[in-house]
Amino acid sequence: MFQPSLLRPSSYSVTEITQYLRTLLESDPILQDVWISGEVSNLSRPSSGHIYFTLKDGGAAIKCVIWRSAAMRIPDFQVGSQIEAHGAVSLYERDGAYQLYVNAVRMRGEGELYQEFLRLKARLEADGWFDEDRKRPLPERPKTIGIVTSATGAALQDMLNTLRGRYCLADVVIAPAAVQGVEAPGEIVAALHRLNRDIHPDVILLARGGGSMEDLWAFNNEGVVYAVAESEAPVVTGIGHETDFTLADFAADVRAPTPTGAAVMATPSRDDMLAELQGTHQELNYYVRSTIDNLRANLDQTSRRLNRESPVRRVERERQQVDGLSLQLARNISHRLELNRANLKNTFSRLTALDPRAVLQRGYALVRLDDGTIVRSAEQLDEGTRITTLLARGSAVSRVESTRMD
Numbered sequence: 001m002f003q004p005s006l007l008r009p010s011s012y013s014v015t016e017i018t019q020y021l022r023t024l025l026e027s028d029p030i031l032q033d034v035w036i037s038g039e040v041s042n043l044s045r046p047s048s049g050h051i052y053f054t055l056k057d058g059g060a061a062i063k064c065v066i067w068r069s070a071a072m073r074i075p076d077f078q079v080g081s082q083i084e085a086h087g088a089v090s091l092y093e094r095d096g097a098y099q100l101y102v103n104a105v106r107m108r109g110e111g112e113l114y115q116e117f118l119r120l121k122a123r124l125e126a127d128g129w130f131d132e133d134r135k136r137p138l139p140e141r142p143k144t145i146g147i148v149t150s151a152t153g154a155a156l157q158d159m160l161n162t163l164r165g166r167y168c169l170a171d172v173v174i175a176p177a178a179v180q181g182v183e184a185p186g187e188i189v190a191a192l193h194r195l196n197r198d199i200h201p202d203v204i205l206l207a208r209g210g211g212s213m214e215d216l217w218a219f220n221n222e223g224v225v226y227a228v229a230e231s232e233a234p235v236v237t238g239i240g241h242e243t244d245f246t247l248a249d250f251a252a253d254v255r256a257p258t259p260t261g262a263a264v265m266a267t268p269s270r271d272d273m274l275a276e277l278q279g280t281h282q283e284l285n286y287y288v289r290s291t292i293d294n295l296r297a298n299l300d301q302t303s304r305r306l307n308r309e310s311p312v313r314r315v316e317r318e319r320q321q322v323d324g325l326s327l328q329l330a331r332n333i334s335h336r337l338e339l340n341r342a343n344l345k346n347t348f349s350r351l352t353a354l355d356p357r358a359v360l361q362r363g364y365a366l367v368r369l370d371d372g373t374i375v376r377s378a379e380q381l382d383e384g385t386r387i388t389t390l391l392a393r394g395s396a397v398s399r400v401e402s403t404r405m406d
Contacts, residue, residue, distance in 0.1 A: 177191040
């Protein structure tokens with residue numbers, strides 16, 4: 001800050017006097033918070049984002065600067081526009097020129113309009129027209145979209161281009177209406193009523209491009225506010241620029257910063273839908289693969305169970321069992337035959353040993369009477385008794401001449 005010395009020098013440098021003048025300007029409270037009205041000229045908008053222009057009237061001019069940080073909040077104006085600029089007056093030392101550093105702009109006459117805007121807003125807000133519990137969610141995938149805007153404005157083309165590129169699945173119905181001037185409020189209300197009555201869209205876009213507060217005043221009309229708040233379909237407003245607010249914005253279910261933003265907010269993104277579709281496709285593939293794997297496992301398990309319970313397998317098992325029983329039966333029969341053969345041989349040996357014929361083979365004879373009685377003792381015989389003698393081979397018939405008991 002410039003600090004004059006106690007002793008006045010013979011002269012000041014340009015820098016010193018310029019700094020002194022700047023200090024004087026920046027220490028004046030009026031010049032640091034001032035509204036200046038005039039006509040815009042020499043407007044420049046370089047790529048840096050800053051805005052340079054001159055504000056003039058019939059008798060003088062002042063250079064003005066709007067830094068990029070503030071330019072985003074400034075309504076659009078052109079050369080020849082009548083505006084009121086707010087800011088602080090200071091000195092640009094390099095050129096030795098004083099200028100206004102602007103932080104807010106309103107179109108000429110907006111001061112009174114703004115006061116009317118605040119009055120209407122306070123009354124409608126007190127009546128509950130802006131309450132959050134009146135707001136409705138937007139449909140995720142609207143089938144029909146209504147648009148209320150000027151049929152010849154750039155805002156309509158911007159919205160249509162956005163909808164075509166972003167979400168082309170919805171039917172778009174345009175209800176044209178004037179968006180500026182005396183006739184605009186009535187046409188906007190009629191267009192909203194017509195859409196709700198005849199079309200029944202899923203969502204309505206109410207939009208127009210940028211302009212001064214006076215240009216946007218139709219959207220501060222009470223009838224428009226009521227029509228927006230009472231619309232059967234949710235309403236998305238995209239009126240002016242991001243820094244522009246109208247009463248219709250407060251009554252709408254959703255406010256977008258621009259008409260293009262309204263089209264974006266009312267529809268899903270094609271990229272998001274494609275990503276969601278791909279995710280669903282992957283989930284479906286996983287589900288199908290999982291289901292097929294489960295069915296294949298169940299089929300394999302059922303097949304194994306059927307194989308175990310199959311009549312063929314049962315017949316094979318029974319056949320194997322029969323084969324086992326047959327072998328066992330054959331072994332048992334062979335064993336029994338061996339036993340019977342051994343018993344028979346033993347019995348035969350015993351019978352052979354007891355066979356009288358075997359005795360006869362050793363030289364003995366068997367004597368019988370005519371009645372077949374075996375003679376065991378001489379007492380059974382009398383002289384002249386006929387007897388038959390059985391030999392080992394053949395027999396002989398004879399008569400007893402005598403007997404004796406030895």
